[in-house]
Amino acid sequence: MSTASPMLEELLSQKCEDIAKGSKPIIIPTIESNLSVLSGWDTPLNYAHIHKTFQFKNYHQTVAFVNAVTWLAHKEDHHPKICFDYNSCEISLSTHNVGGLTMNDMIMAAKINALLED
Numbered sequence: 001m002s003t004a005s006p007m008l009e010e011l012l013s014q015k016c017e018d019i020a021k022g023s024k025p026i027i028i029p030t031i032e033s034n035l036s037v038l039s040g041w042d043t044p045l046n047y048a049h050i051h052k053t054f055q056f057k058n059y060h061q062t063v064a065f066v067n068a069v070t071w072l073a074h075k076e077d078h079h080p081k082i083c084f085d086y087n088s089c090e091i092s093l094s095t096h097n098v099g100g101l102t103m104n105d106m107i108m109a110a111k112i113n114a115l116l117e118d
């Protein structure tokens with residue numbers, strides 16, 4: 001049985017949507033409440049993007065994760081910045097079309113975390 005919070009379940013059940021250029025970003029309280037259920041994600045640059053570093057045992061595990069994230073990005077048509085080395089992967093999410101954060105970033109963060117659940 002899942003123990004995820006209702007807010008997290010809601011994010012996992014949604015799909016990223018087309019966001020028109022010039023749309024407004026989500027507001028700070030919405031970002032904060034979503035981040036409170038997104039384990040490990042933070043917003044180091046004042047709500048410009050969200051970020052998380054993932055650690056792995058070796059290059060095989062790291063690359064398998066990167067491949068899964070790129071597959072998810074293609075499926076959702078929402079594309080994170082990914083930077084990785086032997087045993088870590090940094091992911092940064094923002095919505096280019098608004099120059100800030102939208103629910104697409106929160107949905108992707110939830111789905112990326114879920115890739116690593118048992």
Ligand SMILES: C[C@H](O)[C@H](O)[C@H]1CNC2=NC(N)=NC(=O)C2=N1
Pocket residue numbers: 018019077078079080093094095096097098
């Ligand atoms: C047309 C296409 O859906 C858009 O350009 C999408 C593609 N992927 C995207 N990815 C991200 N991170 N931000 C966007 O605004 C974005 N826009």
